Amino acid sequence: MNVILQSLGNLRDLPMPTFNKIAIIVINFVAVSLVLTVLNHNKLKDRKSQIFVLMGISMLGWVDFAYLARIFGRMPEISIIFLKIAWLSTPFVFFFTYMTSTLLAREGKQNKIITISLLVVAIILGIATAFTNLTIAGIKYTNGILDIVYGNGFFPYLGGVFIMMFFTLAPLVRTKIQSKSKFFLIGVIIFYIMNLAFNITLPVFFHITNLYFLGDYSTIFLLGFTMYAILRHELFEIKVFATEALTLILWSILFIKIFFSQNLTQISIDSFVFALTIVFGILLIRSVRNEIKQREKLEELNKKIEELDKRKDEFLNVAAHELRAPMTAIKGYLSMLSEGDAGKLTPTQTDFLNEATNGNDRLIRLVNNMLNISRIEEGRMTYEMGDINLSEIVKIVHDDYLHEAKEKNLVLNLEVPRDVKDKVYVDKDRIFEVVSNLLSNAIKYTDKGSINIKLRNQDQKIIVEVEDTGPGISESDQQKLFQKFYRTESAVGKAKGTGLGLYVSRLLVEKFRGEIGVKSQTGQGSTFWFKLPLKS
Incomplete structure (x- = not known):
């Protein structure tokens, strides 16, 4: 215990360090810069800006x-005035720290009674300190060290x-120390510990006042961590702050x-470099601001495009539903006419x-x-999965299109090896x-020649190939x-299409x-293929 007391006594003899003068410049420069940055961006339009600026000023x-x-x-006579002003500001620093705490922890939903009560406490403490001797009774200046004589109202x-x-x-x-308040809490703890050590414990109980400034300068930790917490969680809309900082x-x-x-x-060189850095720094900040503004405009345009795309999908979905019923009815009547239910037809x-009939089938x-696109993309598609023989489905489709191929004088062939394995687990209709x-x-894009449908096995999979003698497709179009x-460009204007079939x-x-x-x-035709895993 004696060793501890002796060590504390030695602290009193330490001179004020050189960085004391440097620190006051840095603190002012950083604090004023942060406050001006907030003012520049937010113009005190919201409560967050007001609290932070008032905290910085205090x-x-x-x-x-x-x-x-x-x-x-x-x-x-002058020193005690300055000291009382400093102590007048102190309660308001703690009050605005409290305000920031409630802002981060509960997004501004402070308890009004507690807030008003603490504000009244801060005002009373400030007035009592500034206009009475209750808190500070006087000062003593000995060997370059300022000692405070505390009044009866100090405690x-x-x-x-x-x-x-x-x-x-x-x-x-x-x-529970969420990420939003974690960094602010770190700053508060450092601030509190340093104040308890250098502004209360050492000067009050051990009469060591030459380290008082360390407690005062701990405000920079509070200010810095507060700003970081606010910016990290976008409580300020300051996109360019990192560059400015x-x-x-x-x-x-x-x-x-x-x-x-x-x-x-050396002074001239350093001054020139400092001036040059100011110029380039301003240009950099302006450049970043312009870039961010352009990015925000782009994001806004993307949102509008997404909204238009959503409306377009909704329109197509509604239109498809409205068209499906009458077209199904038309198909039924056309089928009845083809079968002679309304009398014999001429060639x-x-x-x-x-x-x-062909046109109605295309519609x-x-x-x-x-409808499939809308359902698949929105996750509303229902599938009736089951085991099927894929060759049977291909045979049905082949037979359905025989007449359409014949009308264009195309030869439609189907090649299914006898030993082909074709059992797959899929939705039959899909x-x-x-x-x-x-x-x-x-058939649509082939004017002459033939179309061959082939089935074959490869590595426990079944492959279906549709081979035509059409105009072919360029490599750039194949990728899209x-x-x-x-x-494809060659198809536009030649045959009706929507670009939906292959996507679906x-x-x-x-x-x-x-x-x-x-x-x-x-110029050499195309072969479209798909392969599915065989049912084991």
Whole structure:
């Protein structure tokens, strides 16, 4: 115990360190810069900005006037005025720290009674300190060290400060130290510990006052961590703050370096570098601001595009639903006419009826594709999964399109090896749509020649290939062919299409754990294929 007391006694003989003068410049520069940054961006439009600015001002009042009180220690009349102003500011630092605590912990929903009560406490403590001798009875300046003579109201003053400290920590503890308040809590703890050590314990109980400034300067930790916590969780809309903060730190270092220059030449060089850095720093900040503004405009445009895309999908979905019922009815009546239910048809009438049937079938496929896209993308598609023989589905699709191929004088072949394994686990109707989309496209874009449908096995998978003698597809188009609403340039204007069939086919095949693709060269036809895993 004696060793501890002796060590504490030795602290009294330590001179005021050199960094004391440097620290006051840095603290002022950083604090003023942060406050001006907030003012520049927010213009005190919201409560967060007001609280932070008032905290910064009260901190500067505390630190600066406490420093001036030590500087003018040999002039007691002036020194005590500065000291009382510093102590007047102190309760408000703790009050605005409390306000920031409630802001971070509960997003501004403070208990009004507690807030008003603590504000009244801060005002009373400030007035009592400034206009009476209850808190500070006087000062003594001995051997370059400023000692404070405490009044009878000093301990009530401490009590009021401790109450504010308690209510500052309470909401942070209640939030179980979430990430939003963690960094602020670190700053508060450092601030409190340093104040308890250097502003209360050492000067009051051990009469060591030459280290008082360390407690005062701990405000920079509180200010810095507070700003970081606010910015990290976007309580200020300051997108460019990181650039400004780094620039300000660089300016601070270069500015301080000027005062440590050894000669006029070095001062001139450092001053020139400092001025140059200011110019480039301002240009950098402006550049970042412009970039962020452009990014915000781009984000806004993207949101509008997404909204338009959503409305477009909703429109297509509604239109598809409204079209499906009448087209199904039309298909039924056309089928009845083709079967002679309304009387015998002439060959010309039969040709016209077949054309109408084919056109109606294309519209039905289009509507089905539109509905499928909407359901798949929104996760509303229902699948009736089961084991099927894929060759049977392909045979049905082949037979359905025989007439359409014949009308274009195309030869439609189906090649199914006898020993092919074709049992797969899929939705029967959905895989029918995939095969139908591939064969429909082949007939649509092939003017002469043939179309071959082939089935074969490869590595425990079944592969379906639709090979045509059409115009072929370029490599650049092949990379985009399975995208939504994409059509090759050669197809546009030649045959009606929406660019939905292959997109829907890709979604469905991938749903069944398969793959889909195309092999083609311009002028040499195309082969569209998909493969599915066999049912084990």
